[in-house]
Amino acid sequence: MIEYLLANMWQLWAVLAVLGLILELTSGDFFIMCIAIGAMGAAIVAPFSNIYVQLAVFGLVTLFSLFQVRPFALRYLQQKGKERVSNADALLGRMGRVSETIQAKGFGYVAIDGDLWKAVSVSDDEIAAGTRVKVVGRESTIITVQTESNS
Numbered sequence: 001m002i003e004y005l006l007a008n009m010w011q012l013w014a015v016l017a018v019l020g021l022i023l024e025l026t027s028g029d030f031f032i033m034c035i036a037i038g039a040m041g042a043a044i045v046a047p048f049s050n051i052y053v054q055l056a057v058f059g060l061v062t063l064f065s066l067f068q069v070r071p072f073a074l075r076y077l078q079q080k081g082k083e084r085v086s087n088a089d090a091l092l093g094r095m096g097r098v099s100e101t102i103q104a105k106g107f108g109y110v111a112i113d114g115d116l117w118k119a120v121s122v123s124d125d126e127i128a129a130g131t132r133v134k135v136v137g138r139e140s141t142i143i144t145v146q147t148e149s150n151s
């Protein structure tokens with residue numbers, strides 16, 4: 001059994017490389033990918049060398065990948081550009097229409113893209129139904145709006 005494994009080590013290295021790439025999909029930090037690249041290097045030399053040479057190639061290629069490939073991948077594949085806002089934070093600056101009158105110093109409802117949001121007026125004035133408003137803030141799930149003319 002051991003003779004068979006030693007004769008076919010390239011298969012084990014290839015399986016390790018594929019598993020490493022699959023695991024990399026879950027982490028995204030490009031560390032496991034470097035191990036997978038090292039395993040591929042070892043798989044390539046496995047039919048022509050003994051286990052010690054394979055381990056040396058695995059270690060050297062993995063280290064090379066950690067110091068050369070990983071920084072390149074982090075720089076170009078993980079863009080650190082403008083962060084996308086999501087959920088309720090994406091409402092800030094959006095326009096909507098008052099669907100239920102916002103009472104003076106009270107609440108009402110504003111429709112934005114088909115969703116109804118509980119809203120208060122920034123100026124504590126009443127805003128009539130049908131008025132276009134702009135979202136200027138939010139506290140939990142209650143948005144603060146001002147009329148389009150006050151923008």
